[in-house]
Amino acid sequence: MRRKHTLAATAVAGILTVALGTSAAQAEVAADCGPGGPGEFANHTLLVFPGSHQPIYDFVNSAKRSIDLTMYELDDTTMEADLIAAVQRGVDVRVILDGRVGPGSKYYQPGYDKLKAGGVNVVWSNPAYYFTHQKTLTVDDRESLVMTGNLDSYYYNSDRDYALFDANPLDVRAIGQTFDADFADQAVTPSAGSGDLVWSPTTSEDRILDVINGAHRTLLVEQEEMYDTDVINALIAAAQRGVQVKLAIIEECDLYPYLNQLLAAGVQISLNNTSTDTLYSHAKVFVADYGQWDERAEVGSINISNTSLNENRELGVILDAFGPRNQQVLDTLDSVITGDFNDGQTYVATTDPSCG
Missing domain, CATH: 3.30.870.10 (Endonuclease Chain A)
Known part of the structure; x- marks a missing residue:
């Protein structure tokens, strides 16, 4: 993991205020x-x-x-x-x-x-x-x-x-x-x-699973980590029931066994922080059923690891399209994450001996 120190937590240049292209x-x-x-x-x-x-x-x-x-x-x-x-x-x-x-x-x-x-x-x-x-x-x-x-x-x-x-x-x-x-x-x-507040270690896993399990059509995910079995299984179940699941995530060899499970279930995966895409997905976001009446998103500090979900102090927010300006926020999240996914490197099933 490319950080100043090794994190044990596994452990568009510019500002977009509400809309893309803000001067x-x-x-x-x-x-x-x-x-x-x-x-x-x-x-x-x-x-x-x-x-x-x-x-x-x-x-x-x-x-x-x-x-x-x-x-x-x-x-x-x-x-x-x-x-x-x-x-x-x-x-x-x-x-x-x-x-x-x-x-x-x-x-x-x-x-x-x-x-x-x-x-x-x-x-x-x-x-x-x-x-x-x-x-x-x-x-x-x-x-x-x-x-x-x-x-x-x-x-x-x-x-x-x-x-x-x-x-x-x-x-x-x-x-x-x-x-x-x-x-x-x-x-x-x-x-x-x-x-709409989502806290670790008390409610985050249940609330995030609710967003995933409630998706009917699409799930757009941008994450740094993907290690928690319950969340991985929920994403697999979503893909298997016909939800289009797209995941933008960093390239990290420790992730490969988990990404292979997701890929086998039909999840589309795009890597960044590669030789061709230097952006680092430190974000932690889920967007479910964007463009539908029941669209929702979760954004905050919560990584997809047992530590982050069940042992840390963390905070996230769940959004739907009904609050003031929420639709603009959802529009921006969908646009930026879709761009990051499209700009990344398509993941194929990988066994990397260098991971040891």
Whole structure:
């Protein structure tokens, strides 16, 4: 796996705010938080990466009262400086960083130390979770940003990731309540908010399986990992009942036995991070029955591994076409993932002796 360190979790260049081809000026307007009123990003608005992370910096810089950040990997000097600057202007800034991968790391300990020295209330994550792999930013208790990607600038130019602004008050409240408990190392059963929040280790596997098992016509999947037996079996069952299943995923020899099972069942698979396609699918997305009345998507931090589904702290969001701007988000997810699938290298059954 191509990462700065080996992850134990197995373990379009530019920004797309709602629609493909958004100009830089339009993106700046979409990211302008103005006076800090509710719903300025609307529920929901999507950012697509690679591309500028300026809208995320703008979101942080819009804070008047509070910032809560939960992040697996933080190694971004601009973000660190913005968080410290927020403290200096009187904002209450709290940060949870993963307590397994971070402490002592040459990549992530310096950021922790810098934030601590700058007055940020930063803690290592609750050890009750194997990893705190969640990637969520909440500003002024009015809006949350749920991300598939880390705030690690080393990967900004290469990784396919998504970030979803959620202004639903029930969702924001639920995310805040879970943050409060996690920050204090207290036990909590997270709320689903308005019904669309998906949490590990409590509900994510059941909710993701529900999306897969509910698909009637198509499933479009973009993932970094595909190791969980229950999810793999659900994808196989979907293909066998006639659903067109397409999977865009990284090239990784450890995945081959699982991809071979999927391929044999009729799942179409496309690889990236190859010699001909250098994009790295760090995203974690399912889109079911796009273009139909019952279309749904799940997007968030949740990898398809037992660790991610059942042992980590993770957060995702399930979308349908009925919420404000949701159709535009679904349109964008379908367009980008379809492009990634078409641009990748078609997978054929592989036994690679180099995998050992």
